[in-house]
Amino acid sequence: YELIQPPSVSVSPGQTASITCSGDKLGNKYTCWYQQKPGQSPVLVIYQDTKRPSGIPERFSGSNSGNTATLTISGTQAMDEADYYCQAWDSSHVVFGGGTKLTVL
Amino acid sequence: EVQLVESGGGLVQPGGSLRLSCAASGFTFSRYWMSWVRQAPGKGLEWVAKIKQDGSEKYYVDSVKGRFTISRDNAQNSLYLQVNSLRAEDTAVYYCARDLVGGEGAFDIWGQGTMVTVSS
Numbered sequence: 001y002e003l004i005q006p007p008s009v010s011v012s013p014g015q016t017a018s019i020t021c022s023g024d025k026l027g028n029k030y031t032c033w034y035q036q037k038p039g040q041s042p043v044l045v046i047y048q049d050t051k052r053p054s055g056i057p058e059r060f061s062g063s064n065s066g067n068t069a070t071l072t073i074s075g076t077q078a079m080d081e082a083d084y085y086c087q088a089w090d091s092s093h094v095v096f097g098g099g100t101k102l103t104v105l
Numbered sequence: 106e107v108q109l110v111e112s113g114g115g116l117v118q119p120g121g122s123l124r125l126s127c128a129a130s131g132f133t134f135s136r137y138w139m140s141w142v143r144q145a146p147g148k149g150l151e152w153v154a155k156i157k158q159d160g161s162e163k164y165y166v167d168s169v170k171g172r173f174t175i176s177r178d179n180a181q182n183s184l185y186l187q188v189n190s191l192r193a194e195d196t197a198v199y200y201c202a203r204d205l206v207g208g209e210g211a212f213d214i215w216g217q218g219t220m221v222t223v224s225s
Contacts, residue, residue: 032211034150041200041218042142042150047211085150087210092164094140094152094210 001090003097010103017073019100021086024067031069032087033062035080036099042085046071078104107131107214109201114219121191121223127184127201127216135159135179138204140212141186143197143221153199154186155208162208169195191223 004022011017021031031049034042044053046062049069059074069088073080081104086097113125125141140155154165154175163175174187184201198220202212 030206030209030211034212036150041215042212043215044205044211044213047205047213053205053213083149087150087152087212089209092208093166094142094155096142096150096152099149 001088001093001095003086003088003095005084005086005097005100007098008101008103010105011073011076012105013078014075017076017080017102017104019071019073019084019086019102021069021071021097022067023069023088023095026067026069026088027065029064029088029090031062031064033060033069033071034085034087035082036085037082045084073102076102076104080104109203109214109216111199111201111216111219114199114221116222116224117191118225119192119223122187122189123191123221125186125188125199125201125219125221127186129182129184129203132203132214134177134182138208139177139184140202140204140210141175141184142200142202142212142215143195144200144218145194145197148197151197152210155204156184157208188221191221193223195221196223197221 033046049064198218203214205213
């Protein structure tokens, strides 16, 4: 099973960033999203498509339908610049997308 | 404090072996599926293996089947990954991660990682 993400996305500070993740019938699976900054371990920002773990700002939200899951960051801040990975599971195996580098210009 | 601390990485020759360990603290380790996830230098995340709470179910990515073995000791709050027949492409930071939602992924706690370098 394969998850496809765009390699890079750019956004201006204060604007909305959308990062997509595509996979066959992905809407029928739960999707998670992770943020990873250079030299740091990943951080879970969205799980089960739309849920935010404790401590994750409300500007992070998720959706999942059809073949595409989307991570949306509203009012993007400079601190949100990072790599973002989507993740799902299929046949008891965990699968990650290739990652998207979010640049806040 | 909820924490995972990996150890056991290092430089090893092709064909060699290592045992990676992950010490858990601050939560009831025996209640959670646990996984190993790796990241090659400059590359993305790759799930490696996962193990059920009681160790009765284990799953592996195809590229490591037959070479890697995941295990756990709930009495010691520890997770392990025995890595054998190492190849250059196994070079990566290896993270242990707690699965928030029963084996589906959703890794809410990650360790700092331990580096494995396979080179002659």
